[in-house]
Every structure is written in structure tokens, then in C-alpha cells.
Amino acid sequence: MLTVLMGEYQRAYERSVADPEAFWRAAAGLIDWVTPPGRILDDAAPPFYRWFPGAELNTCFNALDRHVDAGRGDQPALIHDSPVTGALTTYSYRVLRDEVAVFAGALRRLGVTRGDRVVLYVAMVPEAVIAMLACARLGAVHSVVFGGFGARELAARIDDARPRVVVATSCGIEAGKVLPYQPMLDAALDAATHRPERCVIVQRPQHLFELRPDRDLSWDDAIDGAEPAECVPVAATDPLYILYTSGTTGKPKGVVRDNGGHAVALRWSMRSVFDTAPGEVYWAASDVGWVVGHSYIVYAPLLTGATTILYEGKPVGTPDAGAFWRVVEQHRVTTMFTAPTAIRAVKKEDPSGALLRGRDLSSLRHLFLAGERLDPQTYAWASDLLSVPVIDNWWQTETGWPIAANPRGLEPLPIKAGSPSVPVPGFRVRVVDGTGRDMPAGEDGAIVIDLPLPPGCLPTLWGDDERFVRSYLTAYPGTYLTGDGGRLDEDGYLYVMGRTDDVINVAGHRLSTGAMEEVLAGHPAVAECAVIGVADPLKGQLPRGFVVLKRGVEADPIGLEEELVAMVRAQIGAVAALRRVDVVPALPKTRSGKILRRTMRGIADGLDEPVPSTIDDPSVLDRLRPVLVNYPAAHGSEGSAPSS
CATH class of the missing domain: 3.30.300.30 (ANL, C-terminal domain)
Structure with a gap:
């Protein structure tokens, strides 16, 4: 180990693996509970583990109400920045809480109760965040489907989740084009065997949805006269959302995220990994249809009491490759999170960084990149251009938060280009050969994580425990198979070289x-x-x-x-x-x-x-x-x- 790794990071990591129950009990203190955790880990039925059994909370309360109750209701919670429409709207914590409560009341009036599912087929508009949090407020389970997904994929998700209500925007806007969602939604509902009871449509002025009175009502009509709903306590082990990821069989896999472990892990990660404090401005330049959008546009920043940015645009073309720098300067972003691909797109269009000149980016402390391997060249370009630490981190839809990262809030570690740094506390990462034996430092193998996975990771797949075990837990018993290959070096840094099916045999x-x-x-x-x-x-x-x-x-x-x-x-x-x-x-x-x-x-x-x-x-x-x-x-x- 490097000498520097014997500091706070190493102590935290060793605590997390030596006594995970004590470690996560302390982290749970960052969350407000209706019934505080007694028992921390239910390990009675491996490989199925559950965190915080018996505890109760409400995720929406933790994301909104408690900040208002603490006297911070006037602080900006959500900034919607839409260069494709020219809209710029800021919601304080109080205003966002009130709008979420009203839409939760509208859903309740439509029959949605605790445990019911709601599918969201949405663009990057504030109503998407409001609807997600409204479901959490009621104890309902949301499943966000990327706006513009084809009818077949949307129908498959509707049939699997069996929602009582679908919430959709009338259109999306990309690259100057208006994308009507009605053709896809109508075709999906015709193809699906499950029939939602109602569809709530967010009418955007760029393209209106032709409402069917027997099925549809507008967002405005839905909230008209609705009584604000209070937060419904749910079990920590109850599902918060389902997020579908591609499956090898063609049927998407419904990754389940529970309420308690999710809240604890994301709140802990914002402080310890992303070094973000209440009141600071955090921007994840992603989409709410993906896991980054769930974790780090919506939930983690709001659980922390930070200000989050919902950006409806692209890294280039809205209007140019300086779009990201404009947002950072205008909103005084302290921590930014995007994909290496986005930075490569900026680099391709503006290799000299000319569009950064004259911008005041003094607020920016970190640039975090994830979603695909951060190659050393892109790392070097961004580091030189921005003069801030560029932090690779590696994780998956299934884990919901970083498996490996440079823990900037615990202890900033030396950065090694090409590596997302070290395993995050709670993740017992190993690199193994085909028999499950640990590979020597510097040698490639399959990356696995010893069970139990830490809080915030998937406990199972929606309605399919057998597929969960078959997909992730059978190749190397007692471990979770990430599907990625790589190596650990002599300092404990992880190098992720890509999916194991991207290793070729010549x-x-x-x-x-x-x-x-x-x-x-x-x-x-x-x-x-x-x-x-x-x-x-x-x-x-x-x-x-x-x-x-x-x-x-x-x-x-x-x-x-x-x-x-x-x-x-x-x-x-x-x-x-x-x-x-x-x-x-x-x-x-x-x-x-x-x-x-x-x-x-x-x-x-x-x-x-x-x-x-x-x-x-x-x-x-x-x-x-x-x-x-x-x-x-x-x-x-x-x-x-x-x-x-």
C-alpha cells in the first residue's frame, strides 16, 4: 500500500469490511428515520441480504421536508437549465416540496397507494423530478423510462412493472428537433398486455399531446384541486424504484433499489466520495432515465441539502462545445459529474479549449467522470484545461453508486491516469481467475465483489429472484460478478479495462x-x-x-x-x-x-x-x-x- 493510503481512507475501508454493521449504523445517522434501525443487516438467507430490516423512513421527507423544517426552505433545491428551449427555472426547497406534495395528492386521487408502481416516460423537465419524488412521498414505486424509447421497449417495461399510472411528457427536444412521444406511448399501450388505469401528460408548448378522455388527463388537470399529500412511512427494505437495464435474453432486467440502504449510501457518498456539502451546487450532466440521473441528479444532492441542476441539453450543439463551461460559470457549480464520452465530444469540437477562455470557473473544485473507461488522454486534456482534479469513478446500474473512486471527502488520494482509484468503503473488490482464485497484483482477471454488497446496491431483480442469482451470483459463489475485467496494482488501485466479453483471444x-x-x-x-x-x-x-x-x-x-x-x-x-x-x-x-x-x-x-x-x-x-x-x-x- 502507498503510505498515503494508511490515512483516513484506509481506516474507513478497514472498518467497513471488518465490522460493516457498525460502519453502516454510523452512516445511517445522516438520515432521518421514522423507526430508527435496530438490526443493521439481515443475513439469514444468503445470497439475499437486506439492510436496515425493521426500520422505517420516507425518502421524499429526507430529500425535501427535513431541509425546510431545518430553516433552509428558501435555498435553491433544483435549477432547470434548458438551452434547447431557453427555459431557466429555480425551485427552492419549500417550493419543490409543495409542488411534490400536490402532485403526490394528484396521484393519490388517481388511486396510487403505497407499493403501487408508476411508470414515467419523460424528458428532462422539472415535472420528471417532481413525479419521482411524489411517488417516493406516497411509498409508491417509480420506474423511469428514457423519453423517446421505442414502443416495444416501453411496452416490455409496462408489462413487467404493471403500473397503475403512466406519467409522460408530450415531447422531447434534442439537437433542435422536437420528438413527439405520443406515437411511442400509444403503440406501447396497444402492445402491452397490462393496462394502466390513467396517463398523466405534461403538455409542452413545443408539441401538444392529443388527449384521449377515457385514458389521459393533463398534468394541470391532475393537480387542479388536489390536496397535498403527507409523507407515508415505508420499510427500509421496501422498493423505491425499478430501473431497467439491458439483458442478454432480450428481456430487460428490473434493478430494484430499496429505500433505506439507498438513502444511507447516497448521503454518505456525497460527503465522502464527492466532497459535496449542504448548500453547494452539484451538477450531474446526465439524464433521469439512467442510474446517474436517479442517484446524482435527483436523490443524492437533495438528500444532502445541496442544489442540483437538471440540464436539458448536450455537451456540444446547444449551442456549442462551451455549453458545459457556461453552466458551471452561471450557476457557480462546485462539483460536476459527466461521462468521459461527453468530455471527448467537447475535446473533438474544441481541442484547444478556446470556448473556455474568459469563463470564470473558479467555483469548480472537481470534475467526476463515469459511465465508460476514462482513457489517460482524455484525463490529461481535461486536467490541463480545467486545472482541477479530474476524478474517474466506476460503478453500475446495479450498484447505484461508485464501486471504485478517489474518495475526495474522506482523503484525496494520488490520481493515477487510467484508474478509477481504489475500492470505496463497503465494496470488497477482488480480481480473480477462472477458478475464483485471487490474481497477483498487476495481472488481469474478472472483477468480483464479495457478498454482501453494501447498502444501496440491488437486493434482487423485480419479480425474478432466480434471474438475479443466475445473472450475478453463480459464476463465483459468494461474490457478485461485475462482468468487467481488470486488475489491481501493488498500491491497491483498480484498473477496469472493459467488459469481460471485450477481452479477445488472438x-x-x-x-x-x-x-x-x-x-x-x-x-x-x-x-x-x-x-x-x-x-x-x-x-x-x-x-x-x-x-x-x-x-x-x-x-x-x-x-x-x-x-x-x-x-x-x-x-x-x-x-x-x-x-x-x-x-x-x-x-x-x-x-x-x-x-x-x-x-x-x-x-x-x-x-x-x-x-x-x-x-x-x-x-x-x-x-x-x-x-x-x-x-x-x-x-x-x-x-x-x-x-x-
Whole structure:
């Protein structure tokens, strides 16, 4: 261990693994309880563990009411900043509490009670946050579906969650285009076997929803005359929300988040990981349809008493690559959280940082990045540009908060480019081989987490305990399988190199595509890149690279390819066998910014690969498809001879 790691972080981590019940009992003191925790961990039926059994609370009370009761009702709670519409609205804690209470009363008048489900099909508007918190106020379970998801995906989630009410916005707005939601919602409700009783529609002036009187009512009509609802106490183990993530079978997996563990973990993380205090301005530039939006747009900042920003825009194009810096300056943001992909997009459009000049970013203390591996080049660019610590952190929809991070509130640790730093207290992270044995420091393997997972992580999947066990808990008994591969170094820092299915086998050599991407990203002309493994008759698989150039950069594709191949050969070795790198205008991504490598690989291998419902822009994949499928014809078979 580094000497610095023997400080407060190391003490906290050791407490969390040696006596997790005492550790999390202390953390629970940051939350207001109706019935305080007695027993901390129910471990009677492994692998099913429950935190704070017997305790009661209300998450909405902790997010809103208690701050008003403490005399901070006039502090800004939520800032809605929408460059796509020009709207800028600030809600104080008192105003937000009152609006949430009224909409909770409207839902109650529609028959929603504790334990009922409400599906939200929403854009990035204040009503999305209000509806989430209103469900929590009633003890109902919300399930947010990213606005604009296709009808089939929405129908699958409606059938699985079986909501009493659906709340939807009439449209979304992206890249200057208005996206009506009615066609998708109507088709989904026609296709679903479950029939919600009512739909509440937030009418946006950019496009109105044609209400069906037998099914729909507007948000304004729903709240008209509604009596504000008080907070309903629920068990700590009761579900707060369901968030669906992609499943390998095609049926989405409903990740369950409970009330008690979620509140304790997120409140603790804001202080200990994100170094954010009450009254400060915290901005997670994500979407409420994803886990980052749930955890760090809505719940964690409000549980803390901070001010959170709901941003309806993009890192580039609304209006330009200086959009993020405008928001930080205008709202005096102290901590910002976004995806590496967003920063790479800014870097591509404005590689010199010209749009930052003249901006006052003196309020900004940290930039946190997560969602995809933070490559060292993007880390270095952002660090040099902003002159603040750039903090990688790694986690999943299933965990709900960081597994590995640099715990800035506990003890700022040295930053190592390419690593999200160290396991967060509570997460007993190991790297193992195929038999479950720990790998030596510096050697790659599968990343697993010993059970029980800490508070805030999924206790199961909605309505499917068997799938929960099969998906996460059977590969290495007694552990949670993250599905990611990587290594721990001699200082205890974790390196996450990508999904284990992104490790390719070239003539018997297991190679990380993440390591190759790191090399490609180091070229000064490259804005972002992806490496996939494609089937090869001789070697099993061969790597293929794809790069997007920085804005304004012109390069001879053949000459650039030769340079990149030579770089990989020099830094990884000839065994990598990377011989083809294509320059492409864009890479296909999910709406949360993850590159669709598995989809690209399937197309290159000639499979009938379905287009994922999470794709941000299907046209990018359409343009890339000919490059993927014409690989052997364009370059000839690379399986004709072994690499030198």
C-alpha cells in the first residue's frame, strides 16, 4: 500500500469490511428515520441480504421536508437549465416540496397507494423530478423510462412493472428537433398486455399531446384541486424504484433499489466520495432515465441539502462545445459529474479549449467522470484545461453508486491516469481467475465483489429472484460478478479495462481491447476510438480499430492507419495483431454515452445483430455498417498467416 493510503481512507475501508454493521449504523445517522434501525443487516438467507430490516423512513421527507423544517426552505433545491428551449427555472426547497406534495395528492386521487408502481416516460423537465419524488412521498414505486424509447421497449417495461399510472411528457427536444412521444406511448399501450388505469401528460408548448378522455388527463388537470399529500412511512427494505437495464435474453432486467440502504449510501457518498456539502451546487450532466440521473441528479444532492441542476441539453450543439463551461460559470457549480464520452465530444469540437477562455470557473473544485473507461488522454486534456482534479469513478446500474473512486471527502488520494482509484468503503473488490482464485497484483482477471454488497446496491431483480442469482451470483459463489475485467496494482488501485466479453483471444493470447484503445487514443489526431475483436478462421479473433478525428484535423487515412498500427505494435507488441484501423465520422453509442462495441462486433461477424433500444442515433450505426461488414473484402483475410 502507498503510505498515503494508511490515512483516513484506509481506516474507513478497514472498518467497513471488518465490522460493516457498525460502519453502516454510523452512516445511517445522516438520515432521518421514522423507526430508527435496530438490526443493521439481515443475513439469514444468503445470497439475499437486506439492510436496515425493521426500520422505517420516507425518502421524499429526507430529500425535501427535513431541509425546510431545518430553516433552509428558501435555498435553491433544483435549477432547470434548458438551452434547447431557453427555459431557466429555480425551485427552492419549500417550493419543490409543495409542488411534490400536490402532485403526490394528484396521484393519490388517481388511486396510487403505497407499493403501487408508476411508470414515467419523460424528458428532462422539472415535472420528471417532481413525479419521482411524489411517488417516493406516497411509498409508491417509480420506474423511469428514457423519453423517446421505442414502443416495444416501453411496452416490455409496462408489462413487467404493471403500473397503475403512466406519467409522460408530450415531447422531447434534442439537437433542435422536437420528438413527439405520443406515437411511442400509444403503440406501447396497444402492445402491452397490462393496462394502466390513467396517463398523466405534461403538455409542452413545443408539441401538444392529443388527449384521449377515457385514458389521459393533463398534468394541470391532475393537480387542479388536489390536496397535498403527507409523507407515508415505508420499510427500509421496501422498493423505491425499478430501473431497467439491458439483458442478454432480450428481456430487460428490473434493478430494484430499496429505500433505506439507498438513502444511507447516497448521503454518505456525497460527503465522502464527492466532497459535496449542504448548500453547494452539484451538477450531474446526465439524464433521469439512467442510474446517474436517479442517484446524482435527483436523490443524492437533495438528500444532502445541496442544489442540483437538471440540464436539458448536450455537451456540444446547444449551442456549442462551451455549453458545459457556461453552466458551471452561471450557476457557480462546485462539483460536476459527466461521462468521459461527453468530455471527448467537447475535446473533438474544441481541442484547444478556446470556448473556455474568459469563463470564470473558479467555483469548480472537481470534475467526476463515469459511465465508460476514462482513457489517460482524455484525463490529461481535461486536467490541463480545467486545472482541477479530474476524478474517474466506476460503478453500475446495479450498484447505484461508485464501486471504485478517489474518495475526495474522506482523503484525496494520488490520481493515477487510467484508474478509477481504489475500492470505496463497503465494496470488497477482488480480481480473480477462472477458478475464483485471487490474481497477483498487476495481472488481469474478472472483477468480483464479495457478498454482501453494501447498502444501496440491488437486493434482487423485480419479480425474478432466480434471474438475479443466475445473472450475478453463480459464476463465483459468494461474490457478485461485475462482468468487467481488470486488475489491481501493488498500491491497491483498480484498473477496469472493459467488459469481460471485450477481452479477445488472438491465437491463444488473451488481449484487452481497452489497452489497445488507450494506445490509439494517444495519437494527437484522435478524438475517440473503439477496438473490437472480429472472428478469424485461423487465430480465433483479430482486433479492429475505429477512430474519430478531432474537429479540423485532416489526415491521410492510410498513413494514419500505419502510424496507429505501429504505435500498438510498439506499446503492446506484435501479438496484438492489430492491422486495420478505419477513420469514421462517429461511433455508435447509447444515450448514456457507452460505445456499442458488442453490436459492432456482431455485425462484423455477420450476425443478425439487433439495434439496441438504447442507441442514441441509429443513423451512425447505419453509416458504419458497410465498413463493418466489408472488412474481409476490403483488406483481405488476416487469418492467412500468424503474426510475426
